[in-house]
Structure formats: structure tokens, C-alpha cells
Amino acid sequence: TQLLEQSPQFLSIQEGENLTVYCNSSSVFSSLQWYRQEPGEGPVLLVTVVTGGEVKKLKRLTFQFGDARKDSSLHITAAQPGDTGLYLCAGDRTGNQFYFGTGTSLTVIP
């Protein structure tokens, strides 16, 4: 059983469209991170959110941590082919490790 469920699992969109990826859990996390991973490489950290309700922006990417610190969302505006990849959320419960979500595979078609 995955601690963090991501939806959708797969997403294929046209360049210029907007999209939102969701990361949900029944557990409370002290912090949550988002990573992007390209094939054959390790995940790369995008952002860390630590406060319930927190919103962070990274260029065209907007990250939000739920008020109860159980869920998060990633919104991409005007997607570009370079955004293609596997998006992973990861939550910290114990202070010793991050639990990773199931992942959302995004393909942006030129």
C-alpha cells in the first residue's frame, strides 16, 4: 500500500496547455517535496513545502501544500516539451526518510 497516491498516473497534453497533478494521503506530513525525474536519471528536487496552506512558485510551476498537510498539488502553466518527465511527490513523516508517491508521467507534445 502506497502512503502517497498521485493522480493522474499518466498525462499527455499539447504544448501550451495547463495541467494539475495531485498528491494525496491519509497521513500528515511535516514537509513535502516535489521531484522531476527523466528516464535513466535520478529524481531532481523542485521544491520543499513545510507549512499547511503554503504556496510556492517556480517559474511556470505552482506548488501548494494542503491546509492539513496531507495533500499537495502541482500546477503547470503553459506546458512546454521540456516539462516532460515523471513527477514525484515525497512526504516526511518520521524525520528519517521521505516516502515517495506513485508518480505522474507527463508527456508534453510539441
Added chain:
Amino acid sequence: DTGVSQNPRHKITKRGQNVTFRCDPISEHNRLYWYRQTLGQGPEFLTYFQNEAQLEKSRLLSDRFSAERPKGSFSTLEIQRTEQGDSAMYLCASSPGQTYGYTFGSGTRLTVV
């Protein structure tokens, strides 16, 4: 510093053989993690070191798996008597502290035939 380095990048081995992977973390990072990732899934935690001490191990880490981090520097992950189910990407990450996020290496892709 060139980031987290993992060797080898790829390993093909026959079932029943032993394999060892190496991870060189970012030198200032005292935390080191091993994760396993199968195709299309998120990474699954295997074990965690703070300096040379192994502080947590997942139940996924059966008695065929062992990890070390002598002197709190590089780490090795050994799998004995490999099985086809061990085929996966093995990722190493390091961090200066829990709230800082992980820097991952490029991983070692293991294929057991």
C-alpha cells in the same frame, strides 16, 4: 563537488550471483539513503545512514541485502544470491539534513537474468 556519484551505471548479472554497488555522496552531506525503483513507480526506501551509523532499514531489505558506510563517506550496497525480482534501479541520495531535500545520483540499473 560533482554531486552524488553511483557506480556502476548498469549491471547485468546471473541469478544467484552477488553484486555490489557504490555511492559517493556530496562530501558535506552526513545523511545517505538508498532507494529502489521499478519501472514507472516511485522510489521505495531501503536504508538510511547518518554519518557511519545505519539508523533505519526497510523490511524490503531482506537478509540478502547489506549496506555499509565506513567512516561516513562512501557507501556500498551488496545483494547476495540475486533473484530476478531484484531487477530494478538502485538510487542513492544524500542530504545535509532532513528538511533540505535529497540530491540523487543517476542510479545503478540492475538486471538479473
